Structures are given as C-alpha cells and as structure tokens.
Amino acid sequence: MIALADCNNFYASCERSIRPELAGKPIVVLSNNDGCIIARSNESKALGYKMGAPYFKVREQLLRDQVHVFSGNVPFYREVSEKIMKLLESECNAMxxxxxxxxxxxxxxxxxxxxxxxxxxKKVFEETKIPISIGIAQTKVLAKLASHIAKKHTHTGVFLLHGKDLVARALSHYSVEELWGVGRKHAHFLHDKGIFQASQLAKTDETWLRRHMKIGGVRLARELNGIPCFALEENRPSKKSIMTSRSFRRELTSFAALNEALCNFASSCAFKLRKQNTRAKKIAVFIQTNRFKSYVKGHSAYLELEFPIATNDSIEMIKGVCQLLDRMHDRDCHYKRAGVIVSEIIPDQEVQLNLFSEQNLVKRAKLMKVYDAINHKMGEGTLRLSIQGTDRKWARKNEPIAFRN
Ligand SMILES: [Mg+2]
Structure with a gap:
C-alpha cells in the first residue's frame, strides 16, 4: 500500500498556523511581490476567489470581504514543509x-x-497546525486519486481506496485529465479516441496503449488496475537547474541596487547547491524592464558563463554574476525583474579537480562550510559578502497587507 499525504491549502495553512486567531477566516496568499493569488483557504475558495487572479483586480473585493491577504513567504513555507516531512518520515518505512x-x-x-x-x-496537526489529507491505495496513481477524495469528500481527511468495487466506482467519477501524469496532450488524444473516464482508460487494451501512448500509457492503465509500476523514489534526482528570481515591488533604477539583488540571488543559489551536495557548471543572469509599461525604455537580457570547474562557492558565483551584469546592464533602464539560474548541476563527488587549484578548492569548501554553519546558527544572512549590501531595496515586504486586525 502507498499513502499520499498532501497538505491542505498549504501556503494559506502555513500563515494560519502561526496566527490561530485566523481559524475559520478567509485567507489568500499572493505571489512574488503581490502579483496574483497563489493559495486560498477554504473560506476564500467559498467566497469565489480564483487561483491566479491578479491582485490589483480583486483588491477591493478582498477588502470588502475582510479577507486576510499575505505576501508569499516561501522560506517560511519551506521550513514548515521540512518539519512535516521529518514527522511523516519517522512514521513510515520509506518516503x-x-x-x-x-x-x-x-x-x-x-x-x-x-x-x-x-x-x-492528527500528529501532524498537533505539532505543526497544518491540516493534511491522506489517500491510501495499491499504487501511486490510485493513491493520488484517493487523496483527492479524502480532501473533497470525507470528514476525516483520510480515504482508503481499496477493493475492486470501490476502485471501479472511483474511476468512473474521474476523467482522464484528472489523473496523475496525464498531460494536456495525452488528454486530447484520449478524448479524440472516445476515452473520457479513468474507468475507460483502465479497461483499454494494452497493445493499443503501447502503440499510441508508449510504455507510459501502459503503466498508467496498470496502475489504475492496482498493479504498481511507479516505485517510491526515495532519493529523487536533484534538480537540473536552480533559479532564484524576483519581480521587484519598485523598479530598480541604479546599477548598485540591481547588483546587490543579483549578488543575493547568487548567494542563495550557491547555498541551495551546497545544501544538496552539488555543484553547478554554469551560471546565468537575466534582467527585464516592465513589459507592461510602454513609456520607459524596454530592455531584457540573458547572459551566462561557464566556470572552469563546477562550483557551489558563494564568492565565485557572486563574482560571476557581477561580471555578467556589468556586460548586460543598460544605465538608462529601470529593471522590474531579475534572476540568477545555475545549471549543469552535478554531485559534489563528480567534480573534476584541476590539479593546480585543488588546494584552493579544498580551502574554499572549508570556508563555505563555516559560513553555512554560522548562518545556520545565527540566522540566514548574518554572514554575507559586503557586496550583498544592507539596503535591500529589492526585497519583498512580508506581512499582511490588505486587512489588519
Ligand atoms: Mg496540497
């Protein structure tokens, strides 16, 4: 049996978890610098707010409805997530x-x-105040379905999707596009062939599936029939690239402010790489002016550079970013959005050591270890390079903004 534990309205629940007075009150969470709605509590869903709705369009309505509005605080959500994952992990064989x-x-x-x-x-809620739903079934695809049923159609928030009849009933209520792993392209194709319900897909002939949807289609149908084809991936391969970016609340007019922002993004990418014991071969910077403003000079640029040896060293990455920005920045432009992307990520152990720099590399790795240890102990950003600055003109405000008690 496989269980899928899924946090309900996660970002909104995180905000509520530290403000118990918001129990039962509508909450929405906004994207980067308050662009649009990215999470809603059940109460704000019931009020009709849609996922992705632009904030400026619903702002007045939110005020009228006394909805509590929060700017997204992803570092905090990550922290809560880690706590929940640890808890879940301690309670099962593998995860x-x-x-x-x-x-x-x-x-x-x-x-x-x-x-x-x-x-x-119950345990997760007691310790983190985050409500979760759990769906249990024979396979991952069915567990995903079960968790949806648990969330939408049960009082307990738990649903065991087991037994031929129950599974058959569930499959007849779900359409193929609602299944885990069915993209728009496949859904279109299946509709074209008259296959709409998950139950129809489960009964589709394997040879036909193999011919038209390759092995992916066969596996999907088998999973629907309770035959596990997707194993638990305990060590999911680390991401192929890591991006840190931001839309700025106010456009950045000076080179110094933009440079400071990018140095901080580079530092954050380097930290993420170190955290998962990896290094990146390439680093890229992108900068953009506001596409929606026609009266200012528009400019967007993307540049990347390759390191001689894959790295996760903050100092080296910041240096690279400064070089790139210097080459691409236009002093007449006001930038609205910028980011740093590191790619060609490889595990630490795979780094080809250049004989001449080996000593240096070891020293710098040690330095970064101490750097991370101090920041871990004293709080993120305690230790940073002076070029990362203290101005933080680029940083996001992080508090309720539309409605305050
Ligand atoms: Mg969720």
Whole structure:
C-alpha cells in the first residue's frame, strides 16, 4: 500500500498556523511581490476567489470581504514543509518527498492503514497546525486519486481506496485529465479516441496503449488496475537547474541596487547547491524592464558563463554574476525583474579537480562550510559578502497587507 499525504491549502495553512486567531477566516496568499493569488483557504475558495487572479483586480473585493491577504513567504513555507516531512518520515518505512506539500509514504504491511493515517494526520496537526489529507491505495496513481477524495469528500481527511468495487466506482467519477501524469496532450488524444473516464482508460487494451501512448500509457492503465509500476523514489534526482528570481515591488533604477539583488540571488543559489551536495557548471543572469509599461525604455537580457570547474562557492558565483551584469546592464533602464539560474548541476563527488587549484578548492569548501554553519546558527544572512549590501531595496515586504486586525 502507498499513502499520499498532501497538505491542505498549504501556503494559506502555513500563515494560519502561526496566527490561530485566523481559524475559520478567509485567507489568500499572493505571489512574488503581490502579483496574483497563489493559495486560498477554504473560506476564500467559498467566497469565489480564483487561483491566479491578479491582485490589483480583486483588491477591493478582498477588502470588502475582510479577507486576510499575505505576501508569499516561501522560506517560511519551506521550513514548515521540512518539519512535516521529518514527522511523516519517522512514521513510515520509506518516503518520497514529491513536492513542498506532498509525500508518498510506504504503507506496506501496515495492518490498518486508514487508522494509521488518521493518527498521522492528527500528529501532524498537533505539532505543526497544518491540516493534511491522506489517500491510501495499491499504487501511486490510485493513491493520488484517493487523496483527492479524502480532501473533497470525507470528514476525516483520510480515504482508503481499496477493493475492486470501490476502485471501479472511483474511476468512473474521474476523467482522464484528472489523473496523475496525464498531460494536456495525452488528454486530447484520449478524448479524440472516445476515452473520457479513468474507468475507460483502465479497461483499454494494452497493445493499443503501447502503440499510441508508449510504455507510459501502459503503466498508467496498470496502475489504475492496482498493479504498481511507479516505485517510491526515495532519493529523487536533484534538480537540473536552480533559479532564484524576483519581480521587484519598485523598479530598480541604479546599477548598485540591481547588483546587490543579483549578488543575493547568487548567494542563495550557491547555498541551495551546497545544501544538496552539488555543484553547478554554469551560471546565468537575466534582467527585464516592465513589459507592461510602454513609456520607459524596454530592455531584457540573458547572459551566462561557464566556470572552469563546477562550483557551489558563494564568492565565485557572486563574482560571476557581477561580471555578467556589468556586460548586460543598460544605465538608462529601470529593471522590474531579475534572476540568477545555475545549471549543469552535478554531485559534489563528480567534480573534476584541476590539479593546480585543488588546494584552493579544498580551502574554499572549508570556508563555505563555516559560513553555512554560522548562518545556520545565527540566522540566514548574518554572514554575507559586503557586496550583498544592507539596503535591500529589492526585497519583498512580508506581512499582511490588505486587512489588519
Ligand atoms: Mg496540497
């Protein structure tokens, strides 16, 4: 058995978890610098607010409805996520973290999986104040479906999708595009062939599926029939690239302010690389003016550079970013958005050591270790390069902005 634990309205629940007075009150969370709605509590869903709605369009309505509005605080959400994942991990044999708010848990040999799930859900709520739903089934695809049922159609927030009849009933209620792993292209194709319900897909002939949807289609159908084809991936391969970017609340008019922002983004990328014991071969910078303003001079640019040896050293990355920005920046432009992307990421151990710099490399790795240890102990940003600055004109405000108690 596989269980999928999924946090309900995760970002909104995180905000509520530290403000118990918001229990039962509508909450929305906004994207980077308050562009649009990216999370809603059940109460704000019921009020009709849509995912992705631009903030400026619904601002007045939010005020009228007394909705509590928060600027997204991803570092905080990550912290909460880590806490929940640790908790879940301690309660099962194996686990795959699927996203910031979802994890597959190995429930093999669990005698009463639904009872265990109810206890687990209770424990997570007690310790983090985050409500979760748990769906349990024979396969990942079915567990994903079960968690949807758990969230939408149960009072307990737990659903065990097991037994031929129950599975068949569930599959007849879901359309193919609602299934995990079915993209728009496949959904279109299946519709074209008259396959709309998950139950139809489950009964589709394997040879036909193999011919038209390759092995992916066959696996999907098997999973729907309770035959596991997707194993738990305990060590998911690390990401192919890492990006840190921001849309600025106010356009950055000076080179210094933009440079400071990018240095901080580079430092954050380097930290993420070190955290997962990897290094990147390439670093890129992009800068953009506001596309929606026609009266200012528009400019957008992207430049990248390759390091001689893959690195995760903050100092080296910041140096690279400064060089790139120097080459691409236009002093007449006001920049609205900028970011740093590191790519061609490889594990630490795979780094080809250049004989001449080996000594230096070891020393710098040690330096970064101390750097991270101090920041971990004293708080992020305690130790930083002077070029990362203290102005933080580029930083986001992080507090409720539309409605205050
Ligand atoms: Mg969720």
């Amino acid at each position: 795959e973290i699927y996203s910031i708010d979802e994890a597959f848990l190995d429930f093999t040999d669990v005698a009463a999986p639904d009872e265990k799930a109810i206890l687990l859900k």
